[in-house]
Each structure stands twice: as structure tokens, then as C-alpha cells.
Amino acid sequence: MLFSQRYPVRFRDTDAAGVVYFAHGLALCHAAYEDSLQAAGLDLPVCFSPAAPLAYPIIHTTMDYHRPLHCGDWVVITLHPRQRDESSFEIVYHLSLETSPPRAVADALTRHVCIDSRTRRRHPLPAEIQHWLQRWEAPGESET
Amino acid sequence: MLFSQRYPVRFRDTDAAGVVYFAHGLALCHAAYEDSLQAAGLDLPVCFSPAAPLAYPIIHTTMDYHRPLHCGDWVVITLHPRQRDESSFEIVYHLSLETSPPRAVADALTRHVCIDSRTRRRHPLPAEIQHWLQRWEAPGESET
Amino acid sequence: MLFSQRYPVRFRDTDAAGVVYFAHGLALCHAAYEDSLQAAGLDLPVCFSPAAPLAYPIIHTTMDYHRPLHCGDWVVITLHPRQRDESSFEIVYHLSLETSPPRAVADALTRHVCIDSRTRRRHPLPAEIQHWLQRWEAPGESET
Amino acid sequence: MLFSQRYPVRFRDTDAAGVVYFAHGLALCHAAYEDSLQAAGLDLPVCFSPAAPLAYPIIHTTMDYHRPLHCGDWVVITLHPRQRDESSFEIVYHLSLETSPPRAVADALTRHVCIDSRTRRRHPLPAEIQHWLQRWEAPGESET
Numbered sequence: 001m002l003f004s005q006r007y008p009v010r011f012r013d014t015d016a017a018g019v020v021y022f023a024h025g026l027a028l029c030h031a032a033y034e035d036s037l038q039a040a041g042l043d044l045p046v047c048f049s050p051a052a053p054l055a056y057p058i059i060h061t062t063m064d065y066h067r068p069l070h071c072g073d074w075v076v077i078t079l080h081p082r083q084r085d086e087s088s089f090e091i092v093y094h095l096s097l098e099t100s101p102p103r104a105v106a107d108a109l110t111r112h113v114c115i116d117s118r119t120r121r122r123h124p125l126p127a128e129i130q131h132w133l134q135r136w137e138a139p140g141e142s143e144t
Numbered sequence: 145m146l147f148s149q150r151y152p153v154r155f156r157d158t159d160a161a162g163v164v165y166f167a168h169g170l171a172l173c174h175a176a177y178e179d180s181l182q183a184a185g186l187d188l189p190v191c192f193s194p195a196a197p198l199a200y201p202i203i204h205t206t207m208d209y210h211r212p213l214h215c216g217d218w219v220v221i222t223l224h225p226r227q228r229d230e231s232s233f234e235i236v237y238h239l240s241l242e243t244s245p246p247r248a249v250a251d252a253l254t255r256h257v258c259i260d261s262r263t264r265r266r267h268p269l270p271a272e273i274q275h276w277l278q279r280w281e282a283p284g285e286s287e288t
Numbered sequence: 289m290l291f292s293q294r295y296p297v298r299f300r301d302t303d304a305a306g307v308v309y310f311a312h313g314l315a316l317c318h319a320a321y322e323d324s325l326q327a328a329g330l331d332l333p334v335c336f337s338p339a340a341p342l343a344y345p346i347i348h349t350t351m352d353y354h355r356p357l358h359c360g361d362w363v364v365i366t367l368h369p370r371q372r373d374e375s376s377f378e379i380v381y382h383l384s385l386e387t388s389p390p391r392a393v394a395d396a397l398t399r400h401v402c403i404d405s406r407t408r409r410r411h412p413l414p415a416e417i418q419h420w421l422q423r424w425e426a427p428g429e430s431e432t
Numbered sequence: 433m434l435f436s437q438r439y440p441v442r443f444r445d446t447d448a449a450g451v452v453y454f455a456h457g458l459a460l461c462h463a464a465y466e467d468s469l470q471a472a473g474l475d476l477p478v479c480f481s482p483a484a485p486l487a488y489p490i491i492h493t494t495m496d497y498h499r500p501l502h503c504g505d506w507v508v509i510t511l512h513p514r515q516r517d518e519s520s521f522e523i524v525y526h527l528s529l530e531t532s533p534p535r536a537v538a539d540a541l542t543r544h545v546c547i548d549s550r551t552r553r554r555h556p557l558p559a560e561i562q563h564w565l566q567r568w569e570a571p572g573e574s575e576t
Binding site for chain 1 (some may be wrong): 299300302303305306309311326338358359401
Binding site for chain 2 (some may be wrong): 001006010011012018030034038045048049050051058071072136
């Protein structure tokens with residue numbers, strides 16, 4: 001199964017060039033990541049609280065921008081995560097405009113490592129993240 | 145009729161105190177303003193483009209925070225606009241948590257003036273904004 | 289003594305209308321608040337960490353915008369705090385453009401309450417905040 | 433010559449994990465890019481206005497995060513740009529903590545293409561950008 005959801009482009013996300021500020025494109029991707037966690041049954045207020053025992057900081061990110069986004073556009077974000085090793089995973093995002101046919105807007109990637117919030121040392125991915133990975137992971141995938 | 149819609153609280157909106165950063169509360173209100181325009185038939189990419197002949201800059205804003213918001217919360221924003229004079233309007237926002245019973249989270253106000261984008265001089269509110277005002281304006285209202 | 293410092297307006301703070309997005313004006317004020325704390329000897333990483341025993345959430349804010357700000361502008365922010373009661377204070381901000389003569393850009397106010405981070409109950413202002421208040425408080429002041 | 437400048441980490445840049453939100457790291461880099469343009473004599477309000485005839489949208493970005501940043505930290509950003517072809521350039525950023533010895537915090541890259549703002553077609557880099565490239569470009573460089 002693929003996680004896919006539509007997101008509105010807000011005025012706050014635009015800049016004086018009239019289009020979405022590049023770094024805010026990554027914030028849109030993170031919103032989709034949050035929704036994919038919630039859709040797999042995870043409790044966001046618990047995952048993303050300062051008191052959470054585990055955290056998933058991003059250690060690497062990439063984004064390719066194919067087309068500008070404007071306030072009022074709706075962008076469809078499709079993502080799938082995959083495990084990298086015992087304590088890390090990455091997520092691939094495809095962004096497209098909700099037109100017919102859809103037009104590719106951007107592609108992005110975030111790489112996360114699971115750490116103990118207190119010691120900030122690597123920690124094996126817990127069962128709930130394993131579950132989320134299986135829920136949205138593309139079968140037989142082989143992207144770069 | 146009242147404009148009312150639910151909004152997710154994103155991780156990007158939180159700060160190191162674990163709750164929503166105060167100024168981002170106003171960005172949530174602005175999102176509801178955008179949606180109320182769109183729901184009244186206005187074309188956002190046209191309204192909020194650098195090339196738009198008219199603009200509606202905010203000249204005053206107030207926000208009262210009653211309760212913190214956390215990542216993963218859903219907040220219901222209810223708004224109603226009202227005309228102030230020939231070229232300005234204001235919007236009152238109520239934010240509450242989607243709990244039962246709902247709990248008040250914040251109240252806010254934004255005051256906007258219509259200007260000619262080129263000269264930046266005041267301009268009477270155009271028909272489409274008048275229409276939006278009538279669509280969501282509370283009948284017989286008398287708030288401060 | 290008055291706290292006063294100059295701040296650059298960044299591209300990220302602008303929106304598709306070509307000027308600073310209204311809510312980001314408050315973020316500029318908060319930056320000046322942070323610098324005024326640091327200039328009074330407070331340790332920011334400690335004050336604003338999730339583990340800090342006390343927090344100072346904003347319960348009310350107001351901003352009046354007199355003139356638009358553009359990317360590349362430098363804005364001078366002058367602030368002074370004042371105590372309201374045993375556990376709260378407010379800060380008044382004046383923003384002006386670094387031109388000669390300076391031109392008023394905006395005025396803002398933030399009202400903070402000191403709370404115990406764990407219980408989220410009101411807590412008397414600690415000595416270091418008292419010190420910061422005395423350092424920047426205007427003598428014999430009587431603003432609204 | 434190398435462009436290098438120190439930047440404060442603001443509370444607005446942190447998230448509920450207590451550290452800088454990943455996408456805001458790229459906004460810090462963009463601030464350094466803006467300052468490097470200004471230091472080479474370019475007029476930012478002109479470069480980054482909706483009315484500017486040329487624009488430099490980012491078509492690709494990468495960031496590697498080695499260490500978390502906290503509110504109150506000062507980060508030194510060193511950057512150097514290099515031309516890619518007639519109408520594009522990229523910028524490499526190194527971020528380190530102002531400690532002794534300095535500790536590497538992150539590395540980033542942004543790739544920009546020069547376009548005509550009206551037609552959004554590629555346009556050769558103008559003289560002022562060539563000048564900026566020469567001002568900060570590393571001699572004999574060969575990074576990836």
C-alpha cells in the first residue's frame with residue numbers, strides 16, 4: 001500500500017518570488033510523514049513530545065524541485081518509507097499537482113535515525129515503527 | 145453562516161517548549177482565512193499572487209492564548225469577518241480543541257486594509273470581498 | 289537603559305505579496321527578546337530547553353503594522369519589559385527602519401506568564417528574570 | 433576568499449524535540465547566501481523582489497546533519513558558490529559550532545538556476561552574479 005494525501009499550499013509558505021520557499025517544501029513532506037504515522041495508528045502527541053523516550057532526528061535530506069508551487073495549489077504527496085538498518089529508515093516523497101494529468105512538482109528524501117532521547121545514542125527501531133514501515137513500504141522496491 | 149474548519153497541528157509549528165510557537169498560532173488563523181475565501185468562491189492563486197492588483201495587508205493583530213497546542217492536536221477554527229469601513233475589514237477567530245466538550249484554545253483578530261498593490265494606497269473593497277463578508281458575517285453582531 | 293538591536297529581514301520572512309508575512313514580525317520581536325535575555329546574562333540554551341524547570345509562555349500578543357518590510361531591510365527593535373504581577377511580565381516593542389530619519393515600522397506587545405514546566409501552574413518570577421526586568425525596564429514608565 | 437559569518441539559533445527554529453527543525457537548517461543557509469550577495473555589493477531588496485526581472489529559484493538541495501543545534505547556539509556558516517553552466521550555479525555550505533575547537537554541525541548544498549521572472553525560462557547569469565561568484569568562489573576547487 002502507498003500512503004498518499006493532498007495538502008493545500010498556504011500563503012505562509014510562499015516568499016517574495018511569489019512561489020513556495022524551498023525549505024517549506026520539506027515541511028510539507030514532513031506533514032505527510034506525520035499523517036502516515038497517524039494513519040498507521042501511532043500517537044503523534046506521544047511520538048513528537050519532548051518527553052518521548054525515543055526520537056527520530058533527520059540526518060540527511062534531499063529535494064529536487066521541478067515546478068513552482070503557488071498559494072492555493074493543492075499538492076498530492078505520495079510517500080513510502082524503507083528500513084536502512086537496525087536503527088534507521090528513509091522516506092521517499094513524490095509531490096505532484098492535482099491537475100489532470102497530474103504534474104510532477106518535486107521529489108524528496110529524508111533519512112532518519114532512531115535514538116534514545118536522553119543519551120542521544122542509536123536505538124533499534126521499536127515495534128510501532130516496524131509496523132509503520134510494513135504498512136507503507138513498497139514491495140520489491142529498488143530505488144536509489 | 146459561520147465558517148468553521150479543523151486543522152492539524154504540525155511538528156514544524158512546535159518549539160523547544162514542546163508546544164505551538166505563539167506566532168504560528170496566527171499562521172493557523174490565516175490558513176482558515178484562506179479557506180474561507182476559497183469556500184466563498186475566490187481564487188486564491190489570484191488573490192495572493194504578487195501580480196494581483198489589490199492586496200489586503202494586515203495592519204493589526206491580537207491573539208489570546210488560553211491553552212497550549214501540541215503536535216498531533218486538531219484545532220477547530222471558527223471565524224467571521226466584518227467590514228470596518230469602505231476599504232477595511234477585520235476577522236475574529238475562535239480556536240478550540242476537538243474534544244468533547246470542546247475546550248477553548250485561543251482567540252485572535254486580524255484587521256486588513258484593501259490597497260492598490262502598485263501605489264499601496266487604500267482602495268474600496270471589491271465585489272468579491274463584499275460577497276465573502278456577507279457569506280460569513282455574523283448577523284446582528286456586536287463584538288468588540 | 290533601553291535594549292535596542294538591529295535585525296536583517298530575511299527572504300524566508302517574506303510572502304508572495306513581496307513583504308514580511310505578518311506573523312513573522314512577531315518572530316522578529318521574539319528574537320529581540322532572546323537577545324535581551326542573553327545581554328542580561330541569562331543562558332538561552334537553558335531558558336529555552338524542554339528540560340527547563342520554568343517556562344514563560346505567551347498568553348497575549350498584539351501587533352500594529354505601520355509600513356511593510358522587505359527582504360534586505362534592517363529593522364531596529366527597541367524593547368522594554370515590565371512586571372505585571374508576581375508571576376507575569378509584558379514586553380513592549382518598537383520597530384523602525386534604519387533610515388535617517390528612522391521610520392516607524394510596527395509596534396508590538398507580548399505578555400508572558402511564568403509557569404512550572406511540569407505542572408504548568410503559575411510560579412513566581414525567578415531572580416534572573418527580576419534582574420532582566422530591572423536591566424531593561426524603563427524608569428517611571430506609564431505606557432498602556 | 434571565503435564567505436563566513438556567525439548566526440544565532442532562534443527559538444522559532446526549534447521544534448518539540450528541543451533542537452532545530454531540519455528544514456530550518458536550510459533557511460539558515462539561505463540567510464548566509466543573502467549576506468554573501470550583500471557583501472558582494474548586490475542590492476537584496478532588488479534581487480528578491482517580486483518585480484525583479486531575474487530570479488534564482490533553487491532546483492535541488494541537500495543537507496547532512498551531524499549534530500543537533502539548540503536555541504542560543506551560534507553557528508558559523510562558511511559558503512562558496514560555483515558556476516555550473518551559463519545559467520546556473522550551486523553553493524556549498526559548512527556549518528559549525530562556535531566552540532574551540534569548532535565542531536561540524538551540518539553540510540548543505542543548494543543548486544540555483546537563473547530565470548526570466550516573467551517567462552520563467554532560463555537566462556544567462558548576469559554580470560552582478562558573475563561578480564559574486566568570483567568574489568567567493570574557491571580557487572582550484574574540486575568538491576563534489
